[in-house]
Amino acid sequence: MLLRHTTAEIIERTALTVNPAKTCQPIGAMYAALGIHRCLPHSHGSQGCCAYHRSTLTRHYKEPVMAGTSSFTEGASVFGGQANLVQAIHNMFTIYEPDVIAVHTTCLSETIGDDIPQIIAKARDEGKIPPGKYVIHANTPSYVGSHVTGFANMVKAMVDYFATTEGRKEHRLNLIPGYVEPADMEELKRIVGELGIATIMFPDTSNVLNTPQTGRYAMYPPGGVKVADLQRLGTSVGTVALGRLASGSAARALDTKCKVPCEILDLPIGLKATDRFIDTLRQIAGVSVPDSLNLDRGRLLDVITDMHQYFFGRKVALAGDPDQLISLTEFLVDIDMWPIYIVTGTPGKKFESRIRELTKEVPYPVKVQAGGDMFLLHQWIKQEPVDLLIGNTYMKYISRDEDIPMVRFGFPILDRLGHVYFPTVGYRGGLRLLEQILDALLDRQDRDAPEESFELVM
Numbered sequence: 098m099l100l101r102h103t104t105a106e107i108i109e110r111t112a113l114t115v116n117p118a119k120t121c122q123p124i125g126a127m128y129a130a131l132g133i134h135r136c137l138p139h140s141h142g143s144q145g146c147c148a149y150h151r152s153t154l155t156r157h158y159k160e161p162v163m164a165g166t167s168s169f170t171e172g173a174s175v176f177g178g179q180a181n182l183v184q185a186i187h188n189m190f191t192i193y194e195p196d197v198i199a200v201h202t203t204c205l206s207e208t209i210g211d212d213i214p215q216i217i218a219k220a221r222d223e224g225k226i227p228p229g230k231y232v233i234h235a236n237t238p239s240y241v242g243s244h245v246t247g248f249a250n251m252v253k254a255m256v257d258y259f260a261t262t263e264g265r266k267e268h269r270l271n272l273i274p275g276y277v278e279p280a281d282m283e284e285l286k287r288i289v290g291e292l293g294i295a296t297i298m299f300p301d302t303s304n305v306l307n308t309p310q311t312g313r314y315a316m317y318p319p320g321g322v323k324v325a326d327l328q329r330l331g332t333s334v335g336t337v338a339l340g341r342l343a344s345g346s347a348a349r350a351l352d353t354k355c356k357v358p359c360e361i362l363d364l365p366i367g368l369k370a371t372d373r374f375i376d377t378l379r380q381i382a383g384v385s386v387p388d389s390l391n392l393d394r395g396r397l398l399d400v401i402t403d404m405h406q407y408f409f410g411r412k413v414a415l416a417g418d419p420d421q422l423i424s425l426t427e428f429l430v431d432i433d434m435w436p437i438y439i440v441t442g443t444p445g446k447k448f449e450s451r452i453r454e455l456t457k458e459v460p461y462p463v464k465v466q467a468g469g470d471m472f473l474l475h476q477w478i479k480q481e482p483v484d485l486l487i488g489n490t491y492m493k494y495i496s497r498d499e500d501i502p503m504v505r506f507g508f509p510i511l512d513r514l515g516h517v518y519f520p521t522v523g524y525r526g527g528l529r530l531l532e533q534i535l536d537a538l539l540d541r542q543d544r545d546a547p548e549e550s551f552e553l554v555m
């Protein structure tokens with residue numbers, strides 16, 4: 098009963114978050130930066146911030162995550178972090194030899210008001226940035242937004258710093274995958290490969306944070322989008338961006354800067370969102386959908402049909418990131434489950450209206466909150482329980498206290514494996530999600546069934 102102090106009665110809170118449904122901006126910025134080949138992320142703030150960002154990513158991905166820090170102490174807090182950052186840039190290029198240093202700010206350096214472009218220019222003027230090497234930056238004050246905002250800001254920085262047009266166009270698409278797992282990025286590349294479309298995907302954390310054991314440590318794993326490809330983003334004929342919050346700003350910035358038209362879609366999680374993704378690619382690139390993808394779709398449809406009796410009418414509570422929750426809600430409604438409580442820690446009014454639109458057929462009052470927390474979600478559950486929880490590791494406390502089965506989905510997942518290796522995007526990802534949901538529901542049914550109705554075959 099770790100959450101025994103949660104009450105069913107809701108008292109209005111205006112300046113207090115309890116059990117937030119988000120993490121801090123720089124974590125997302127650091128994750129995005131790791132999707133550039135030979136990039137060393139750098140946290141411009143105190144060592145404590147950097148340790149938190151790194152440990153959260155390391156615990157989620159089960160891989161060592163390297164990053165620099167400006168190591169603010171009292172002096173930098175009073176006089177600003179310029180000297181620390183210039184020294185850090187020099188040290189990192191000298192000792193660790195990255196191709197790119199991706200600087201993100203923290204609450205402290207944002208409050209001081211450090212001007213990062215000016216500091217980068219100073220480092221360049223002083224010869225601290227070797228020829229052919231790059232320093233990029235994103236402002237990531239964590240007292241606004243969430244890790245999703247930080248991810249979006251760093252992806253946009255890739256466009257701001259690298260994209261050029263060179264006055265020519267090549268028959269190729271840019272793909273911005275959104276804040277998804279390395280396995281999801283692999284699956285997205287597989288799908289565009291099946292369609293025969295040439296793409297540049299950025300960022301790309303596949304083969305960076307899901308690398309095989311080789312017995313040798315690699316400071317810079319083989320994956321990640323190359324700088325040369327980032328510099329060619331402006332020559333592509335179009336951009337497909339997945340997830341409005343995580344990818345929309347970079348896609349729009351590329352359109353403004355290099356006149357590359359963009360389509361901003363929902364994350365392809367579930368049947369309909371994947372259909373829209375593949376159909377958009379098909380139309381833009383002028384290709385046909387191959388049998389292999391139709392086969393994947395048919396299998397997903399078959400499982401939905403076979404297992405519908407177990408999904409129908411089950412009430413679900415969701416917590417997580419907005420792009421994921423929008424697609425997941427649509428998927429759950431499509432299989433006749435009823436998502437009735439939906440909370441994201443990332444603020445945004447459009448999220449609530451989109452969820453209301455997607456759940457208008459659900460025969461229950463649906464409660465949705467952007468910028469909410471898991472304490473509120475728990476209070477809703479105490480007032481009217483649900484059959485299933487879907488969310489990150491922190492939801493397990495509610496699951497245990499209320500004895501409700503749970504499926505781990507989203508970020509961070511600190512206490513299980515699998516999320517890094519098995520995609521949830523695309524038709525194959527949909528199969529995995531259904532498998533997890535069905536297992537959770539039927540394991541509970543088996544546990545609670547009286548002996549006379551304990552079935553061998555469901």
Ligand code: SF4
Nearest residue numbers: 121146149203204239
């Ligand atoms: S102080 Fe701000 S940037 Fe640092 S860990 Fe906390 S929320 Fe994140």
